[in-house]
Amino acid sequence: xxxxxxxxxxxxxxxxxxxxxxxxxxxxxxxxxxxxxxxxxxxxxxxxxxxxxxxxxxxxxxxxxxxxxxxxxxxxxxxxxxxxxxxxxxxxxxxxxxxxxxxxxxxxxxxxxxxxxxxxxxxxxxxxxxxxxxxxxxxxxxxxxxxxxxxxxxxxxxxxxxxxxxxxxxxxxxxxxxxxxxxxxxxxxxxxxxxxxxxxxxxxxxxxxxxxxxxxxxxxxxxxxxxxxxxxxxxxxxxxxxxxxxxxxxxxxxxxxxxxxxxxxxxxxxxxxxxxxxxxxxxxxxxxxxxxxxxxxxxxxxxxxxxxxxxxxxxxxxxxxxxxxxxxxxxxxxxxxxxxxxxxxxxxxxxxxxxxxxxxxxxxxxxxxxxxxxxxxxxxxxxxxxxxxxxxxxxxxxxxxxxxxxxxxxxxxxxxxxxxxxxxxxxxxxxxxxxxxxxxxxxxxxxxxxxxxxxxxxxxxxxxxxxxxxxxxxxxxxxxxxxxxxxxxxxxxxxxxxxxxxxxxxxxxxxxxxxxxxxxxxxxxxxxxxxxxxxxxxxxxxxxxxxxxxxxxxxxxxxxxxxxxxxxxxxxxxxxxxxxxxxxxxxxxxxxxxxxxxxxxxxxxxxxxxxxxxxxxxxxxxxxxxxxxxxxxxxxxxxxxxxxxxxxxxxxxxxxxxxxxxxxxxxxxxxxxxxxxxxxxxxxxxxxxxxxxxxxxxxxxxxxxxxxxxxxxxxxxxxxxxxxxxxxxxxxxxxxxx
Ligand code: MOS
Numbered sequence: 001x002x003x004x005x006x007x008x009x010x011x012x013x014x015x016x017x018x019x020x021x022x023x024x025x026x027x028x029x030x031x032x033x034x035x036x037x038x039x040x041x042x043x044x045x046x047x048x049x050x051x052x053x054x055x056x057x058x059x060x061x062x063x064x065x066x067x068x069x070x071x072x073x074x075x076x077x078x079x080x081x082x083x084x085x086x087x088x089x090x091x092x093x094x095x096x097x098x099x100x101x102x103x104x105x106x107x108x109x110x111x112x113x114x115x116x117x118x119x120x121x122x123x124x125x126x127x128x129x130x131x132x133x134x135x136x137x138x139x140x141x142x143x144x145x146x147x148x149x150x151x152x153x154x155x156x157x158x159x160x161x162x163x164x165x166x167x168x169x170x171x172x173x174x175x176x177x178x179x180x181x182x183x184x185x186x187x188x189x190x191x192x193x194x195x196x197x198x199x200x201x202x203x204x205x206x207x208x209x210x211x212x213x214x215x216x217x218x219x220x221x222x223x224x225x226x227x228x229x230x231x232x233x234x235x236x237x238x239x240x241x242x243x244x245x246x247x248x249x250x251x252x253x254x255x256x257x258x259x260x261x262x263x264x265x266x267x268x269x270x271x272x273x274x275x276x277x278x279x280x281x282x283x284x285x286x287x288x289x290x291x292x293x294x295x296x297x298x299x300x301x302x303x304x305x306x307x308x309x310x311x312x313x314x315x316x317x318x319x320x321x322x323x324x325x326x327x328x329x330x331x332x333x334x335x336x337x338x339x340x341x342x343x344x345x346x347x348x349x350x351x352x353x354x355x356x357x358x359x360x361x362x363x364x365x366x367x368x369x370x371x372x373x374x375x376x377x378x379x380x381x382x383x384x385x386x387x388x389x390x391x392x393x394x395x396x397x398x399x400x401x402x403x404x405x406x407x408x409x410x411x412x413x414x415x416x417x418x419x420x421x422x423x424x425x426x427x428x429x430x431x432x433x434x435x436x437x438x439x440x441x442x443x444x445x446x447x448x449x450x451x452x453x454x455x456x457x458x459x460x461x462x463x464x465x466x467x468x469x470x471x472x473x474x475x476x477x478x479x480x481x482x483x484x485x486x487x488x489x490x491x492x493x494x495x496x497x498x499x500x501x502x503x504x505x506x507x508x509x510x511x512x513x514x515x516x517x518x519x520x521x522x523x524x525x526x527x528x529x530x531x532x533x534x535x536x537x538x539x540x541x542x543x544x545x546x547x548x549x550x551x552x553x554x555x556x557x558x559x560x561x562x563x564x565x566x567x568x569x570x571x572x573x574x575x576x577x578x579x580x581x582x583x584x585x586x587x588x589x590x591x592x593x594x595x596x597x598x599x600x601x602x603x604x605x606x607x608x609x610x611x612x613x614x615x616x617x618x619x620x621x622x623x624x625x626x627x628x629x630x631x632x633x634x635x636x637x638x639x640x641x642x643x644x645x646x647x648x649x650x651x652x653x654x655x656x657x658x659x660x661x662x663x664x665x666x667x668x669x670x671x672x673x674x675x676x677x678x679x680x681x682x683x684x685x686x687x688x689x690x691x692x693x694x695x696x697x698x699x700x701x702x703x704x705x706x707x708x709x710x711x712x713x714x715x716x717x718x719x720x721x722x723x724x725x726x727x728x729x730x731x732x733x734x735x736x737x738x
Contacts, residue, residue: 059656092226179299198246290353439716445594478628492550516696640705
């Protein structure tokens with residue numbers, strides 16, 4: 001099915017099941033420990049050996065020698081895999097650095113060896129006994145220094161095409177010079193880690209020349225393809241199965257070392273091998289959200305209308321890597337006739353930078369939405385009103401393109417009313433509560449909506465049960481539940497009559513989980529398959545009317561009503577289809593919007609920052625399940641607190657690695673850090689997006705949170721911090737005297 005014209009009325013609009021706050025259909029399995037995760041696939045592979053990965057001790061250079069003899073002779077050791085015996089490995093299309101180093105080393109903790117042994121402890125002990133000699137080469141590890149020689153680099157828009165490296169509309173320089181009120185400020189965001197709870201993990205087994213990996217992955221088809229490429233296998237000899245994933249946040253979008261090395265270890269030993277990457281390797285072995293240096297210039301007239309916007313971002317990456325597209329939202333969020341956006345990419349020899357939840361916008365809004373707060377203050381305007389008067393209903397770069405739906409103003413206004421924004425004192429440092437300085441902050445939220453081709457297969461059984469199969473993943477997001485709701489709505493049965501099977505490359509290829517495209521795209525694929533199944537059911541039951549109703553387990557037309565299960569009396573009915581998109585996203589800009597409001601308390605003596613209250617108002621099309629969507633948004637808001645106040649991979653600029661590479665040194669929020677959180681969804685249905693009329697929401701919840709917190713801190717203290725994370729050392733010396 002092709003989605004190329006706006007959706008009309010369809011069975012989803014009944015919203016008997018879709019749009020309801022159903023509990024997770026996989027919830028009981030998760031809390032009873034019966035949902036199988038990659039490292040615990042005893043159900044399919046009871047006798048796996050254990051693999052342990054040794055990471056490179058240098059950031060850049062060459063392996064000049066590997067002595068494995070001692071390790072090989074240790075008790076229980078079955079095999080040691082290095083580049084010397086791994087055979088030819090080809091770089092997958094989605095990987096920038098190789099997943100097994102040798103002889104050259106591209107980044108710190110790049111895998112140099114895998115030990116396979118009878119137990120985890122034996123494998124780990126033997127890995128410590130491998131002696132590797134390195135020839136270390138000089139590398140670039142300091143973004144601020146490398147930024148001076150950074151090159152302009154185009155970004156990717158939602159169609160995957162390259163946008164120009166410097167995007168100019170009107171005359172930015174002239175308008176900025178002429179503007180009576182201007183801001184020119186630079187903001188920085190640090191390198192961040194996904195820090196998902198489940199590490200990279202794979203159990204691998206060969207049957208003859210066919211490989212199966214039970215792994216933790218967001219994108220089954222990408223990973224199957226890249227695993228086949230890496231190992232030089234035909235794609236149909238590789239099966240990837242990932243039914244449950246313990247968090248990903250972009251870290252599990254791609255094939256990683258655990259899957260490749262488990263496959264190689266299993267080949268070398270002739271036994272299944274399982275690997276869970278040890279936590280201290282996760283931070284430098286994997287991808288991360290790259291640090292940015294962002295310069296923003298705003299010019300406005302005295303009424304507060306922006307006349308000029310410029311946003312330039314510099315980030316770094318390994319040779320061949322991509323930039324952090326932190327200027328994306330600035331192309332679309334506010335009106336102004338004169339605009340400039342540019343991205344610069346420096347070569348760094350740190351681990352690969354890549355997508356982390358809301359790549360681009362998460363970092364970009366951390367800067368842009370502080371700049372908007374600073375500009376509002378210069379103009380003497382309320383920051384909510386300043387954003388509202390600069391709203392646009394069309395793509396500011398291409399005014400002939402309207403937004404499919406854009407309720408940013410309503411998000412801001414409703415949020416201000418709900419949060420009690422009128423209590424804010426525009427003069428910073430004025431509100432006190434005992435020893436604490438109290439501040440309120442706001443930021444707009446923006447994240448593009450992306451649709452990806454997505455297929456599904458649905459089967460109606462004799463028992464009337466509808467089974468859905470698609471390689472879509474559930475990374476904690478609720479995919480099982482919203483897919484079950486979609487099939488239930490389409491086939492007119494209760495959600496308890498639907499079985500959802502996900503994450504297996506034997507199933508039809510879905511959009512996968514990434515870029516907040518998963519929910520809308522994958523349910524649209526299920527919709528398409530269900531339309532076909534409805535047709536097959538109607539034909540089997542001899543309905544002549546073009547579109548009978550499917551409701552309450554029955555198929556109805558006029559006064560004829562037949563039990564749905566009767567259609568499968570003589571055998572299962574199976575239908576498969578793919579939803580694909582064309583055209584509408586070029587004609588209409590499809591984005592999601594929101595507003596974040598935050599109250600903070602800053603200890604007047606120590607400068608410690610605590611978040612007290614958070615509110616997100618989201619406009620993201622139809623909300624398929626308010627309960628799972630809310631969980632996505634509060635999780636994202638929590639991640640936003642981490643980004644604002646804690647998270648920072650500290651770079652050792654001499655030796656080129658992230659120093660704090662464990663969960664003790666890399667701080668993320670814990671329960672005690674998170675206060676009252678409230679989420680409001682505007683009642684929307686976007687017919688330009690899909691038959692589901694839904695959009696992404698899982699990343700929107702993160703976009704803007706950091707700046708809302710930073711703005712609240714400024715409102716509390718009067719000290720403007722432009723470098724994330726906002727730690728107390730950055731404002732302590734300038735706090736109001738007590
Ligand atoms: Mo998302 S960073 O595309 O998993």
